[in-house]
Amino acid sequence: MKKNIHPKYKEIVATCTSCNTEHKFGSTADKVTLDICSNCHPFYTGNRSTAKARGRVERFNKLLEKSKTTKK
Incomplete structure (x- = not known):
């Protein structure tokens, strides 16, 4: 197996945007x-x-605001 070519595997915390539950x-x-x-x-x-x-609605609203500011 080659050394230093694989990404580092680590423990992370994922947060649910609907219920704010954290999953490790x-x-x-x-x-x-x-x-x-x-x-x-x-x-x-x-x-x-x-x-x-x-989560999807918030993402859409951010894109909508961004498009409004760039058009002006």
Whole structure:
């Protein structure tokens, strides 16, 4: 196996944007955000109401604001 070509594997904390739950797991990425996790997903909770897509909505609003400022 070649040395110094593989990314560093480390423990990170991923935060769910819907319920603010933190999940610890190993990854090569520095930061991970989850739009929905097993604690708040309707399939796992049994709740049939629509899931909150707050992460995607926030991302869309940021892009919308950015496009408004660049057009002026």
